[in-house]
Amino acid sequence: MSNIKVLVTGRMPEAGLTELRKNFAVTRKPEKEGRAWVLAHLSEYEGLILMGTQADRELIDAGTNLKIISASGVGYDKIDIDYAKQKGIVVANCPKSVLIPTAEMTFALILATMRRLHFYDKTIRTEKWVDVSKPENMGTGLQGKTLGIYGMGRIGSEVAKYAQVFGMKVIYHNRHQLSSQEEAKKNVHYVDFATLVKTADVITLHAPATPSTTGVFDAQVFKQMKKTAYIINVARGKLIKQNDLIAALQNGDIAGAGLDVYETEPEVPQALCELDNVILSPHAGSGTLSARTNIAAEASQNLISYLRDHKPLNQVNK
Numbered sequence: 001m002s003n004i005k006v007l008v009t010g011r012m013p014e015a016g017l018t019e020l021r022k023n024f025a026v027t028r029k030p031e032k033e034g035r036a037w038v039l040a041h042l043s044e045y046e047g048l049i050l051m052g053t054q055a056d057r058e059l060i061d062a063g064t065n066l067k068i069i070s071a072s073g074v075g076y077d078k079i080d081i082d083y084a085k086q087k088g089i090v091v092a093n094c095p096k097s098v099l100i101p102t103a104e105m106t107f108a109l110i111l112a113t114m115r116r117l118h119f120y121d122k123t124i125r126t127e128k129w130v131d132v133s134k135p136e137n138m139g140t141g142l143q144g145k146t147l148g149i150y151g152m153g154r155i156g157s158e159v160a161k162y163a164q165v166f167g168m169k170v171i172y173h174n175r176h177q178l179s180s181q182e183e184a185k186k187n188v189h190y191v192d193f194a195t196l197v198k199t200a201d202v203i204t205l206h207a208p209a210t211p212s213t214t215g216v217f218d219a220q221v222f223k224q225m226k227k228t229a230y231i232i233n234v235a236r237g238k239l240i241k242q243n244d245l246i247a248a249l250q251n252g253d254i255a256g257a258g259l260d261v262y263e264t265e266p267e268v269p270q271a272l273c274e275l276d277n278v279i280l281s282p283h284a285g286s287g288t289l290s291a292r293t294n295i296a297a298e299a300s301q302n303l304i305s306y307l308r309d310h311k312p313l314n315q316v317n318k
């Protein structure tokens with residue numbers, strides 16, 4: 001173990017931190033402490049695994065000896081990566097560990113939303129056996145429907161594979177169109193944004209939160225979607241104008257939504273909770289023990305690669 005000090009600011013399974021502990025002096029932020037504690041102590045550390053707080057200018061300035069920050073997931077929108085770069089701090093993320101768990105959660109929400117599991121579960125517990133021969137109580141089958149993927153990176157590509165197992169056709173919109181070989185291999189078809197919105201029976205979001213994706217799904221977009229269509233968001237809450245989504249769900253502009261992330265997270269508006277055509281989960285895409293253990297190990301590996309081997313693993317601010 002070297003005397004290089006690293007700080008972990010959130011709860012992570014010990015099994016994932018084994019290699020980190022072998023290489024560095026590791027401190028975990030005490031559970032009862034918050035951001036103020038991190039700001040007060042950060043100058044002691046060269047490495048940081050960030051959870052539960054923002055690495056904004058204030059935090060980066062407090063890290064006077066910091067050399068690397070690893071996000072604890074694929075998203076790094078809580079880290080001011082440009083400011084970190086100015087300060088000579090490497091920022092890395094953990095794309096591998098979250099890929100499968102997030103794709104699984106996407107599909108859990110697609111199935112639950114389209115087959116109306118929330119509505120069925122709630123009525124069976126609180127009211128009565130609903131008569132599913134009535135059209136208003138029926139769900140929507142996946143087979144033969146079109147899945148529209150917004151953001152065709154690794155997670156989007158994995159979701160495409162699952163969709164094909166269910167007999168869905170997959171279209172996608174992305175900043176860059178895939179090569180025709182990639183499209184053929186994945187059996188997916190690029191469409192412009194307007195076509196994605198108008199054509200898909202279910203749209204699933206897999207883009208990061210950036211200035212160009214923020215608020216893209218707004219009232220106008222919901223009006224262009226099929227009234228029978230669903231929207232699934234496991235990416236970032238900011239991609240959807242939440243109040244516009246609530247209005248669209250209340251007015252029947254779209255059929256339903258499956259949400260793992262929220263614009264106002266961790267607050268979830270009461271209006272969303274009251275809707276029967278919505279299923280909600282608490283940013284739990286990577287909420288499995290294996291995913292959390294793998295994230296801890298991948299974030300640890302980022303720190304080991306950079307601080308020990310001087311080679312960042314998944315640097316996002318080159």
Ligand SMILES: O=CC(=O)O
Nearest residue numbers: 072073074075098
């Ligand atoms: O939200 C989850 C992640 O960024 O990995």
